[in-house]
Amino acid sequence: MASNIAQNSAKDVLDAGEGNDQFFSAVVVTLALGAVIGLLMLVCGFGTSGRATGSAEQDENAQKTENKSKKSKSNQQGKRQQKQPGKRANQTTFSHAYLASTLKEHSSNVLDIDFSINGKYLASCAEDRTVRVWSVKEFREREHKCLRGNVEYDHATKIKFSPDCKAFITSLCTGNNIRVFKLAKKEDGTSSTITASLDFPKKHTSDIINIGLGSHAHGSFVMTAYKDTTIHIWDVKGDILQTIDTHHMSNNYAAVSPCGRFVASCGFTPDVKVWEVVFDKEGNFSDVKRVMDLKGHRASVYYFSFNVDSTRMATVSKDTTWKLWDTNVEYNKNQDPYLLLTGNYDHTGPSMLALSPDAHSLAIAAGSKIWVFDSATGEEKETFEDVHTQPITKIGFDSSNKFLVSCGDRHIRVFHNVVGYRSNIASMEKKIKSSTTNKSQKERLESQIAQMRDCLAEVLGEKPEGSKA
Structure with missing residues (x-):
């Protein structure tokens, strides 16, 4: 249990x-x-x-x-x-009573223009990598045909006709050198062509600011001016003949005179320096001699211009004045140019200037504005506002004194030189009243005045004097 x-x-x-x-x-x-x-x-x-x-x-x-x-x-x-x-x-569309026409074929900003010395052509270059040649006689037509040439792998910044009007030179933007173009007829003779024929070697690192061609009885040369103080004088084959140091501290502008004998420059200093390019009787280059200075401005000289025979020069300065000079002097005897007139214009920044071939009218451009002066009296006679949508890059008169041309954007504006017509008429009327003018001279002057009045009336759309209403 x-x-x-x-x-x-x-x-x-x-x-x-x-x-x-x-x-x-x-x-x-x-x-x-x-x-x-x-x-x-x-x-x-x-x-x-x-x-x-x-x-x-x-x-x-x-x-x-x-x-x-x-x-x-x-x-x-x-x-x-x-x-x-x-x-x-x-x-x-820009409009003005004095506007003769607008040339519109370029597709980018036009950088430079130049008239041929025979008065028949206007050459232009632009950022669109083309150069174009226009007929002056078509300026007043509704359509404007032009001859086109291409600038391979670059674009031209400056352009200048040769004295024989059969070629022109350009400065290249990237290459910073000279390229020569020839004008030639096609084999069938139907039209002309523009062909690049020669490139000068690049010899300087500073940018080219202007170019020129000189030719006279004894020889021919090419000029390149640079942004520093250098100017090169070349032969027409592309070899340097001489180098000039302008001593301006920096160059603003340089050019060859229309007579083909002189090279002038201006810059930071308040003067313009003029050299003569000398050849011997056999056409061999001899020397570049300093022949005259234009002194009188109080500040840097921006620009200058010659008349057709280089007996007059006009200058424009930072001191807001322009001056007209008599350069028909005996410079070999150390005679200095005479100051004829000083005028004022309302602008303080960089400006450019053009003196008409007959020296009766003068134009100054700054920004998109142009002032036109009577160079006999110094009076401002006309102002063109907002001419281009970009700053103006060049102005110039044709050899007949009938047109003032400007470029800036992709257009080229052509104005009637009304100020020049009126200044010429006033000058001839003054000569008629002179006691030294004989009867035959007075009759010739009266005939010229009548013709000029008719041209002016046509330009302004008025009836010529003496015509029936």
Whole structure:
């Protein structure tokens, strides 16, 4: 009995132990499952948070991208709006009572123009890598044909006709050297062509500011003027004959005189220096001699211009004055040029100037504005405002004194030289009243005055004097 009780007690104890073990095992399993579930929840929670954060960042980035896109579009629209007025301004038709015509074939800014000495042609060069030759007799026509030549791998910045009008030289922007072009008839004789024939070597690092061709009875030469104080005198084959140091501190402008004998320069100093290029009787280069100085300005001289026979020069300065000089002097006897007249103009910045071939009228250009003066009285007679949408790059008179031409944007403006007509008439009327004028001279002058009045009336759209209403 006792034995059975003991066995039952032991069995209960064992059963109780097994129950406890099962209980503990269940607790452990439960805890383990809880831990696993908790970890899964944490992992899921962190994943969701990460996805939420990533989504927020993506949304933020998307918003930023959208904002940038909107801003970019807005800027582009703004730029288009800013460009459109300029484009419209470039397309705006300039008009003036004295405007004879506008030459429009260039597709980029025209940088330089030059009239042939025979008065038949105008040459132009532009950033569109072309050079063009225009007929002066067609200036008043509605259509303007031109001869086109291409500037390979570069564009021309300056252009100058040869004295025989069968060629011209250009300065190249990138090459910073001279390129010669020839004008020739096609074999069938139907039209002319422009062909590049020679490149001068590059001999200087400073930029070319102007070029010129000189030719007279004893010899011919080419001039290149640079931005520093250097001027090169070349032979027509591209060899340097002599180098000039202008001592201006820096050059503003330099040119060869129309008579082909002189080279002049101006710069930071308040004077203009003139040299003569000398050849012997056999045509061999001899020397470059300093022959005269034009002194009288109080500040830097920006520009100068000769009349057709180099007996007159005009200068324009930072001191806001222009001056007309008599250069028909005996410079071999150290005679200095005579100052004939000083005029004023309303501008303080860089300017350029053109003296008409007969020296009766003078034009100054600055920015997009042109002033025209009577060079006999110094009076400002005409002003042209907003002639171009870009700063004017060149002005000049044709050899007949009938036209004043300017360039700046892709157009070339041709004006009637009304001031020149009137100044000429006044000059001839003054000569008629002179006691030294004989009868035959007076009759000739009266005839010339009548012809000039008729031309002026035609230009202004008026009826000539003496005509019936």
